[in-house]
Amino acid sequence: MPVIYEKVALIGLGLIASSMFWAMKRGGLAGHVSGFARSADTRDTAREIGLCDEVCDSIAKTVKDADLVVLCVPVGVMGSVAAEMAGYLKPGCTVTDVGSVKADVIAQVGPLLPEGVHFIPAHPLAGTEHSGPRSGFAELFDNRWCLLVPVPDTNANAISRLRNLWDGMGANVEEMDAEHHDLVLAVTSHAPHLIAYTMVGVADDLRRVTDSEVIKYSAAGFRDFTRIAASDPTMWRDVFLTNKDATLEILGRFTEELFALQRAIRMGDGDHLHDYFTRTRAIRRGIIEAGQDTDAPNFGRQPGNK
Amino acid sequence: MPVIYEKVALIGLGLIASSMFWAMKRGGLAGHVSGFARSADTRDTAREIGLCDEVCDSIAKTVKDADLVVLCVPVGVMGSVAAEMAGYLKPGCTVTDVGSVKADVIAQVGPLLPEGVHFIPAHPLAGTEHSGPRSGFAELFDNRWCLLVPVPDTNANAISRLRNLWDGMGANVEEMDAEHHDLVLAVTSHAPHLIAYTMVGVADDLRRVTDSEVIKYSAAGFRDFTRIAASDPTMWRDVFLTNKDATLEILGRFTEELFALQRAIRMGDGDHLHDYFTRTRAIRRGIIEAGQDTDAPNFGRQPGNK
CATH class of the missing domain: 3.40.50.720 (NAD(P)-binding Rossmann-like Domain)
Structure with a gap:
């Protein structure tokens, strides 16, 4: 070239x-x-x-x-x-x-x-x-x-x-255009990062209670969040401060949905949960078909040695 | 053997x-x-x-x-x-x-x-x-x-x-013991799964608005959530219904922390955000040292071909 x-x-x-x-x-x-x-x-x-x-x-x-x-x-x-x-x-x-x-x-x-x-x-x-x-x-x-x-x-x-x-x-x-970019990225990147940071922070608090068990047993799902929450703190501080409105809008929608699911758990509404979890499965398929992620189990991570 | x-x-x-x-x-x-x-x-x-x-x-x-x-x-x-x-x-x-x-x-x-x-x-x-x-x-x-x-x-x-x-x-x-197991797993697995399901559900709603852009641009962070939210719906419905109390307790803590971070964004409190994001970075290091995940960038995923 x-x-x-x-x-x-x-x-x-x-x-x-x-x-x-x-x-x-x-x-x-x-x-x-x-x-x-x-x-x-x-x-x-x-x-x-x-x-x-x-x-x-x-x-x-x-x-x-x-x-x-x-x-x-x-x-x-x-x-x-x-x-x-x-x-x-x-x-x-x-x-x-x-x-x-x-x-x-x-x-x-x-x-x-x-x-x-x-x-x-x-x-x-x-x-x-x-x-x-x-x-x-x-x-x-x-x-x-x-x-x-x-x-x-x-x-x-x-x-x-x-x-x-x-x-x-x-x-x-x-x-x-810039406004559309900032909204799309709030959904695909900024809100997910804040959520991952939050969940890892909660676990970190509890880690002191449970003596490193959170780290030890992280492979059950939590470790994926920790990768995102290991991103550069300065970069991400600035992202949230400068894309404030779109991020807060998406987080507001997220909280609404989370409360609806928490309520379904509390009330024992299994159908609501099952329907929701079935719907989200489809979006993963779309991402793999679009060539934006691997279909290999666990991202194709190599298992560690014993 | x-x-x-x-x-x-x-x-x-x-x-x-x-x-x-x-x-x-x-x-x-x-x-x-x-x-x-x-x-x-x-x-x-x-x-x-x-x-x-x-x-x-x-x-x-x-x-x-x-x-x-x-x-x-x-x-x-x-x-x-x-x-x-x-x-x-x-x-x-x-x-x-x-x-x-x-x-x-x-x-x-x-x-x-x-x-x-x-x-x-x-x-x-x-x-x-x-x-x-x-x-x-x-x-x-x-x-x-x-x-x-x-x-x-x-x-x-x-x-x-x-x-x-x-x-x-x-x-x-x-x-x-069983009670301790159910609490540890609520932190390391059950709450993270519900959060991932929720974020993917929110994005799925917005996907209709933004015409597949959520899928297209998912590599910015969101795609990691979609892997977890592609897990078996029946299995996970049952997990939440049967580990209700511990899951709701952890989700309650999560929501508190999320609100505190949302408030920091709204008020422009960069120090709060930076401190939080620095703390969460350390837990990733612990997981890698414990042999529970790979340190390869992006889990060692192979980049797709153009």
């Missing part, structure tokens, strides 16, 4: 940025990739493992001459990072991001960018429970979705070029 | 029974295994795939001369099955079960068994989202826990023999 951007700058060097670097290298998609992280430790690690062609000590140097700048920082600091770099951007470059919330990022970052810079917010729906510069891998985006959320009147060639980059990194690309 | 029981009878031929059969064959633990399922379709499938040395058309014939009878049916019908078989049990045999709830099963089944039969309730903490006679595999119990819940004054030799069987099938065996 031909080089799509001569120079790419990655701001923030966590799971997504490091996976983008390896995926761009795999596909030969970028001529030169520079990287910056706020923490000196992270920059040292990046240099040690060969993450980025050049790791810079300042944002100004990182974005200099870049054709594409990718903001890979928590949603809560997108605005301050954009303010810091705005004066150093190459005219005509594209600025994008990988944040999990879009309306808030557009409101924060958009007004700070100079005339002539193409701002194309994006969100790759891919991740793992690990974080930091060592957690990335080239295959992370393979067959995952990347949603582009361009603001009105964005240059079509600039969009098409960014689309080609994500396509080259293995993703399926779609466009969506 | 030497044969532990000359004849084993499996009542019900779903995921657990079929996995027990293959695990017993792998270890050479049983001389002869007979099996029974209420549905003629299930019996036909079992015969077709060689599940059990003999598939019988009646419970009476299945349990005849058996040294061990294993009830592998939903918790809600344990009592009626026990009543049906009680008159045909071999004197001195052991009756066990694999139900996810123990106090209720003991109350249902215990009084129905004749004098001289050893009743040793059990619960292997292992499963997948699949069900039925084709879903079993020999490795299901490897390095998983099996909890034995013997009632007071149970014959020590009978316990030791059943323990050896589970050990031979790959499990780690522990003993626990």
